[in-house]
Amino acid sequence: MSRGLSFTVLGPVTARRDGVELVLGSPQQKALLAALLLREGAPMSIDEIADALWGNDVPATVAGVVRTYVYRLRRALGDGGGAPVIRSAFGGYELPLWPGELDLAVFRRHAAEAESARRAGAAGRVVAELRAALDLFPGTPLAGLPGPYAERQRDALDRMRSSARNALLQAELDRGGHAWVVDELTALVADRPFDERLREMQMVALYRCGRRAEALSAYQEARRALADELGVDPGVGLRTLQERVLRADPELTVVPSPDEEPVPPPVPVAATAQLPPDLSVFSGRAEHLREAVGLHARPRTGPGPTVGLVTGTAGVGKTIFAVHWAHAVEDDFPDGQVYVNLRGFDPTGTPTPPDEAVRIVLQSLGVAADRLPAHRDAQHALYRGMLAERRLILLLDNARDARQLRPLLAGGPGCLVIVTSRAQLGGIVAVDGAHPIHLDLLTEAEATDLLRRRLGDRRMVAEPKAVRELVQLCAGLPLALALVAARAASRRDFKLRDIAAEVSGGGLDALGAGGDPAGDARSVFSASYAALSESSARVFRLLALHPGPGITVAAAAALADVPQRTARHALRELAEAVLLLEERRPGRYCWHDLLQAYAGEIDTGIDRADRWNAARRRFFDQLLRSATNAASVLDPSRTRYVPDLPVGDVVAERPADYAEALAWTAREHRVLLAAVTAAATTGFPHHAWHLARELETFQTRVGDWTEMTMVQRVALQCARDLGDVVMQAGAHHSLAKAWHLLGDHEAARAAAAAAVDEYRAAGHRRGEADALGSLGDAAASLEQFGTAVRHYEAGIALHRELGDDLAMSALRDSLARVRSRTGRPEASPPAPRPAPTSFAEPEVTYLVAESFAYVGDAHAAKGDTAAALDSWRRASDLLAELTAPEAVTLRQRVSGWTAAAERRPDPTAHHGS
Structure with missing residues (x-):
């Protein structure tokens, strides 16, 4: 039973009831709530509260003020099961907490479980628990709270987070994940150069990656930093580690235990090349281009990247200039080029959030979606680390402001970051050292040259007066000049003076009010538009x-x-x-x-709203039908908890096979994401929910669980707006699966429980049975094995009633896996399904592979290594056919266990077959 409350102090101080954030009032009231929460249920006297809220500046009527704050907080928090949530106690107040209500308490539980796993030598469990713990930190602890008490507590929580992060990095090293953490360690060392423990882990990671010289160089950097800034020598740990690296101590090389799942190394990728194509004809900006091209050759004054900031009004040619600049110097950056459109001034949507941009860059650099850290801080650290040692160009196009841009300005001295923006971004210049290159409107000579290159000398010489008029009308705006040139090139039978007359007569010039240069292009747009069929x-x-x-x-x-x-x-x-x-x-x-x-x-027109609504419906219908067709090929045996949305008579995409469906969805991925939000905000909640459902199939295949949570939150809100309980259950169920795969098992448990309740209330027994399986998965990951068994058995019973043998078999596999972890694998032995060499439906292939993987786990738990390896190999081969990310993990597991088996005898070798 739960009273529906939850509290956070590891980021902004919040309180929620049944998932809805409560209004807590003034910062001082939030500070009082935070102080009580930080006591984790213990009472707090009035004097202690006064010290926490006011320090030495205590008001004369402190008891009355505190009483008022408590009264307001009680009203905000509501009834706590018949008693106030905040209670009077021992001349003060207390806030008794129920299990799982406070994020700090959940963090401590994960940290304690991680310590137990560490003592048991289970590095994989340590990693899982610490990742779940660190994911509870969304940002700065106690964000926004004033006063010295809050600052002290904030420092303490930051130290706790740092300790957990160090323990996580050490656990990753212990289980052979050095290739994944080396970049993050390098970035952390740059932020905390005097942390010797981080330095030690960095050296070990570099050494295990075969970068022995860099490991020794890291020691020298540490020694210099400690001597120059603190006047001390490295500690015993660092000095000893240097000696071990020098003599190539074999014990520094890790071999994962067969009880752990080895970490796959990063897959090497070719240098990425994502720049938009350069113009075949580029005119003007010669001085600016010389300045830009020579920028990265200048002597560096700091450790960061060279940052070029290209600014100017809309249509002035910032992106074209930046792309031309990048192409001109691309040979100097052998690790490639990455392009991200930040959409700072996109008229149809919101700017790209920095977190999303970080993920786009990481995936461009070869980090698979399923290998992205779940927590944003870890993603940003990996981003900084991966850029720190690369020589590449990062083109950040159309930035809106410093808040969006600053988290992305990373990289070492070998990186060139090119930014374009309509805003001047003076803070980026002053604080971050960006070199500004402001593009004004083209001069008359530059504009004339641009037209000459596009139209040729003959037409230019034949009509010099018309050329001057066109240049004047376009006001030096490259976009306008390009449109005029395109119009003239397409109608060679037109005189240039005819085109000048068209432009001059363009009536839509309201945008020119106030001297906005973009307004001068409006008449050019009008002329180009008027020439269309x-x-x-x-x-x-x-x-x-x-x-x-x-x-x-x-x-x-x-x-x-x-x-x-x-x-x-x-x-x-x-x-x-x-x-x-x-x-x-x-x-x-x-x-x-x-x-x-x-x-x-x-x-x-007066009917524009109706026409737009009809057009949107047709677009969403076409996209949804296409997405449904693709998802049906990717996952033909999926369960449809909600019937497909009826759509109009549209011509939809129909992928012929699995590869074609995967390619189409990947190609339209960003459009589908944008369409979910657009449908939700323009009056099409049914379309938004169904698009999110179809996207889930693709996100599951590529392992993009973070994105899946973002999309399903939109779907959940749409379902609530529609009042459809089954649709709410579907969104909750999807969130449960995503959070489970991200390692946030408590959130997965809550979402799965909501899905079970909603399906049950709607009488949807198949949905309830499947959601019980997800609830069992969450309980198993929380090591609540008895609860997991009960949920699995309940789901199996429902599937048996429904006659769904395939779903019942999958849950039996899960049940067997849990029982194998409790030391009773024989209690529910999984029955391997037939293993033909190929399958007509990829989803059947996936299910059979999953079954073989579970069978392998059961054999491993009983000590039958040979049988386990055989089952895992079969599963890996089948998953490889689907290019599923789990194939790599299983291959690494087979490699690790095979190596371990070669070093020690198989226990079954003494027995007959």
């Missing part, structure tokens, strides 16, 4: 509703309600007019945000 012009207007970031023929056809052949022709016409840009992949288009905003503004 009627059908292409309609497609252009409706594309304003596309959530981005990639426009396809199918999407355009759905928005405009036209055949794909018509849509394809329209997109090509728009690209020829430079109202769209074709991406590297044929058939996909993007555009400048000014043009997207313009397209939305020119679609007028």
